[in-house]
């Protein structure tokens with residue numbers, strides 16, 4: 001219905017309308033047709049109803065009160081789009097057309113200006129394109145104001161513009177207009193506002209401009225205008241605002257400009273003007289903003305600036321000004337912003353600087369010198385104080401604490417001495433503090449914690465000492481923390497991890513030590529972290545540091561982990577035994593100076609219960625943890641003995657009962673155990689580090705050696721109840737081929753697992769590090785394979801997946817029996833996060849089943865079967881699962897599989913076994929290994945089947961195999 005009606009209207013419009021007298025009906029028809037041409041997605045023009053007798057009540061429409069003809073159409077910002085249609089041409093009484101801030105597109109309709117009464121046209125901020133038609137200005141009759149700003153109009157400004165003698169305002173800014181300024185524009189004597197900024201105008205500003213004496217506002221900024229300013233520019237006596245910034249204008253400023261006494265805004269920024277800053281600028285008495293920045297002005301700052309009484313903003317930055325800042329400027333009472341950055345000014349700070357109520361003081365990059373004196377402590381207006389890159393010296397004045405509105409303080413690259421003044425507790429809106437590259441001493445004040453709005457803190461290249469205050473954890477807005485090149489010591493405060501906005505941390509080249517808090521890896525926005533050239537130690541937490549370039553970790557000799565290519569994980573059976581009676585023969589004597597030794601003996605003779613490691617304190621040396629409040633509980637079937645151990649390893653303060661942990665030893669209730677005892681924590685008893693924690697060896701009071709594993713995944717460990725449930729399950733896993741879990745210790749922050757000590761070292765050592773003469777015989781190897789298979793079958797029967805099978809985790813006891821360690825620990829993680837897991841056990845590279853990498857596949861015990869298969873191949877070939885050659889990576893299974901296909905599988909066997917193994921056993925074992933490493937989990941046998949197969953493979957009798965090779 002409706003479209004048919006509009007079609008009908010259009011038909012009428014193009015035929016009858018031209019011939020009839022203009023009537024009210026024409027206005028309705030015109031508007032309806034205009035509406036039909038546009039899109040109105042928000043139905044803003046819903047009130048425009050063709051059945052009305054009168055459009056005067058429609059949205060955006062205003063009528064002349066007498067003639068009732070449409071006089072104004074204002075549809076700004078209504079989200080309209082489409083074409084500005086011909087319907088408007090019917091509105092013959094239209095005086096004002098304003099369609100700004102819509103999305104009208106297409107070309108500019110040149111006939112619009114034919115409307116006799118049209119006074120104001122504002123089509124700014126639309127998507128009009130194409131050139132401005134000559135006709136647009138040719139036929140203008142009463143046009144006073146035209147704005148076509150912020151469109152996509154292109155081409156040149158038509159010379160016909162000179163015809164619109166009535167024009168008072170022409171705004172063509174922010175289009176794609178090119179070419180030069182037509183000289184015809186000079187005949188627009190009535191023009192008050194000319195804005196051609198943000199186009200591609202080239203060439204010179206035509207001389208004769210001075211005849212346009214009505215001009216009030218001229219903006220030609222952001223074009224490519226070049227050449228010198230016309231000499232007569234001073235003729236525009238009424239000029240209030242002149243913006244010629246960001247062009248290519250050059251030469252000296254014409255002296256006629258001194259006559260622009262009304263001018264309050266003058267920007268010549270970013271041009272190529274040269275010569276002295278003219279003395280006569282002082283005659284432009286009305287100036288409020290004077291921006292000569294980024295030019296080639298030279299010479300001194302004229303004293304006459306002082307006569308600019310109303311001056312508020314002065315920007316002379318990035319010129320070549322010399323001399324000192326004139327004292328005369330003290331009379332610029334209204335001054336708010338001064339920017340003299342990047343000139344060659346000398347001398348000391350003028351006295352007016354802190355007396356005028358300035359908000360922004362920017363003087364960086366000059367040669368200003370002397371000490372900084374802030375005369376009036378009541379100066380509360382300063383928001384930005386940038387004195388960087390000068391040669392200021394002396395102390396940072398303590399009066400700075402009176403600058404209560406200070407947001408940015410930049411004193412970097414000077415010669416300030418002394419300590420950091422009390423700014424942080426006092427100045428509550430500080431956002432940026434840059435004191436870098438000075439000669440400051442002393443500590444970073446603890447009051448830093450009060451700086452809650454601080455975003456950037458830069459203190460690098462000073463001589464600051466002491467620790468990083470833990471209070472820094474309260475600076476919740478901090479995004480950038482740069483403390484490099486100082487003498488800071490102590491650890492990274494863990495509170496740093498609370499600063500979730502941090503993006504950049506640079507602590508390089510200090511004397512910082514301790515472990516890297518793994519919580520840092522949780523910082524969501526961290527882009528860069530540099531801790532190089534310090535004394536950090538311990539494992540580099542995965543997750544974070546794997547993403548960070550090795551150079552930002554470099555020169556921390558005690559760091560380990562894959563990120564620094566230094567292994568933490570080797571469980572090297574280099575037994576550094578704590579008991580001095582047995583230790584002397586094994587330990588390097590240097591570590592046991594007589595005094596040390598005596599000290600240890602004393603501790604041990606009183607105590608000797610458990611050596612417990614806590615990484616924080618390892619760095620600090622020998623720490624005692626007191627066992628307190630011993631309780632016996634024999635409630636469970638395991639008759640567990642329960643002790644409380646004070647959990648003071650964090651605070652280093654004497655034990656408090658409040659935070660005590662719980663020690664449970666399975667199957668022990670002997671009274672010897674119950675006497676209160678001391679435990680010591682000592683790096684000397686560290687056996688090694690694995691994916692899940694650090695391993696220590698110690699001797700229980702009853703003389704039984706145990707291994708203590710301190711879990712490093714503590715934040716990942718489940719709740720105490722879950723932890724205990726899992727652990728008790730492991731505690732029940734008695735099997736000759738499993739390392740027995742003897743007990744555990746639990747607090748929120750520290751979890752220890754206590755295992756039986758296995759004396760013979762790891763399978764890895766036996767296979768890859770023992771001398772040729774001493775290598776495992778075939779028989780021993782077969783026994784190990786079978787033992788491992790049995791223990792895995794046992795675990796799987798009880799629903800435990802090992803997850804981390806590798807030759808490092810297979811220990812060989814005194815009688816050659818294999819015992820698997822580390823089983824099921826992955827189960828302690830709250831969720832089986834494969835990312836964490838695979839990074840935790842990345843040292844198990846090569847043993848990991850392919851489905852592990854695949855989020856979608858369920859991890860089953862077939863995963864262990866894969867690892868077992870790799871282990872089998874490792875045992876029979878004596879080669880590591882993955883070997884890194886000079887420019888090649890050799891994956892064991894692939895090599896063996898290839899060899900099998902080519903029928904030369906025997907060549908793969910460990911060379912040290914040459915001729916000393918029964919082929920009829922060896923080949924099936926290799927095949928079994930290969931089947932276990934099938935890519936598809938369901939193609940792998942389960943461990944029960946593996947055990948049966950192995951028992952079948954074993955030859956009934958084979959004596960020769962017992963020989964050593």
Ligand SMILES: *[C@@H]1O[C@H](CO)[C@@H](O)[C@H](O)[C@H]1NC(C)=O
Nearest residue numbers: 079081082102103104105127
């Ligand atoms: C403006 O109109 C064009 C098409 O004419 C369309 O692609 C664009 O999304 C519109 N923009 C807005 C802001 O409506």
Ligand SMILES: *[C@@H]1O[C@H](CO)[C@@H](O)[C@H](O)[C@H]1NC(C)=O
Nearest residue numbers: 124149150171173193195217
């Ligand atoms: C020109 O139009 C733009 C966009 O509407 C506006 O921002 C600017 O202030 C106008 N120029 C002058 C001198 O009024």
Ligand SMILES: *[C@@H]1O[C@H](CO)[C@@H](O)[C@H](O)[C@H]1NC(C)=O
Nearest residue numbers: 247248250271272273274296
């Ligand atoms: C400014 O002038 C200098 C020499 O007077 C010239 O080398 C330089 O290219 C000019 N810069 C621009 C942007 O025109």
Ligand SMILES: *[C@@H]1O[C@H](CO)[C@@H](O)[C@H](O)[C@H]1NC(C)=O
Nearest residue numbers: 269293294315317337339360
């Ligand atoms: C001064 O001018 C420079 C260059 O044009 C500009 O980067 C700076 O922000 C200006 N200073 C102030 C305080 O506006």
